[in-house]
Amino acid sequence: MAGVKIRVLEILKKNSNDFVSGQRISDELGITRTAIWKNIKSLKDNGYTILSLTNKGYKLVDCPDTLTYEEINEDLKTKFIGRKIVHFDSIESTNIEAKKLAEQGEKEGTIVVAEEQTLGKARMGEKWYSPRGEGIWMSIILKPKISPEFAAEVTNATVEAVGKALIKIEPSVEIKKPNDIFVNDKKMCGILTEIDGELNLLNYVIVGIGINVNQEQFPESMKLKYTSLRICKNKVFLRKKLLCDILNNIEPMYEDLLMKIRKPSHRGS
Missing domain, CATH: 1.10.10.10 (Winged helix-like DNA-binding domain superfamily/Winged helix DNA-binding domain)
Known part of the structure; x- marks a missing residue:
């Protein structure tokens, strides 16, 4: 805006x-x-x-339930994660855009979010179904200045942070590491982490997060494998509130992880 x-x-x-x-x-x-x-x-x-x-x-x-800074800043408690949101109505992939921005020097904590993804990315080269206005499709730019060997721990911290927000809504949420969240054996959330770095130092980490929020149904080929908060609870949720809760969870868990990694005892383990 x-x-x-x-x-x-x-x-x-x-x-x-x-x-x-x-x-x-x-x-x-x-x-x-x-x-x-x-x-x-x-x-x-x-x-x-x-x-x-x-x-x-x-x-x-x-006010609309759009995933913009103007709609979450009042309840956002973070210092840097989510303090800049690059919002798209429609985009191929938030991860692709976030990588472009990171290469151009975009600051840590910036988020790329879209109302719709046309080529959303999932693990193993699969496509993530990202219909307009029905979920949270976002990518976070992180610059942890740690060795690539610890990148998986960033994913673990993120999935724990997202799970913490979702379990308050749906107690049967189950975290399946490294990067998925399920309810009743159906996937509700997927996390895709992509990195760039040298041998001993990460230049940046892109954490892509896809959460099924308000879908009433899925394509026939996905019905047995995927679910949404709306399907589980039979009600519509404010995506912007959930986004804010997730960001408020991610930042302290990310900072705690970095402190742990940088401790001499952790580096030597």
Whole structure:
């Protein structure tokens, strides 16, 4: 989201119980009424429900369940993971895009997330089914500065962090290391870790995470192998809340892992 639009949204969120006049927004942001109208229209196009009344102004009624920074930042407790989110409506693969960004020097903790993947990646070269708006399809850029031999431990920490968030919703969640989460013998989440590095040092780690959240059904060939939170609980879930919970779990577990790896006793084991 462009900077001015974010600031307009912030004002509307802070005053969600009342109408906010165009004059007030204009005074706070130093922009024209025309600019305000254009940004309000853009927010509506992005899925925000905003009432516009003459002589009253604007009122935010509802926010979309999109996986953007603006929709999770209020509850995000991390220092760096998820503090920058690169959001796509549709993309071939978040892992591919995250690798491109990492090669260009993108900072650690940046997340690539998409509403839909057309060529989502799974283990063994398989495709991950990623329908629009029904799951969490994301990749995290990490730069742990550790030996490649410890890359698998990053995957382990991630699957534990995701499992911790999911088990609060569905107690029968079962973590199957190295990188899968199942419910009743059907896969709900898969994690694909890809690395780049030298002999003794990782340049970066891309942790791709796919979580089936709100799918009501799967293609015939997948029905016996995959499930979603919605199928398990018979209700729709806010993806943005789950995303925030997962990121809040991942960062401390990742930091604890790095401390453990860097201890002399661990390096010598």
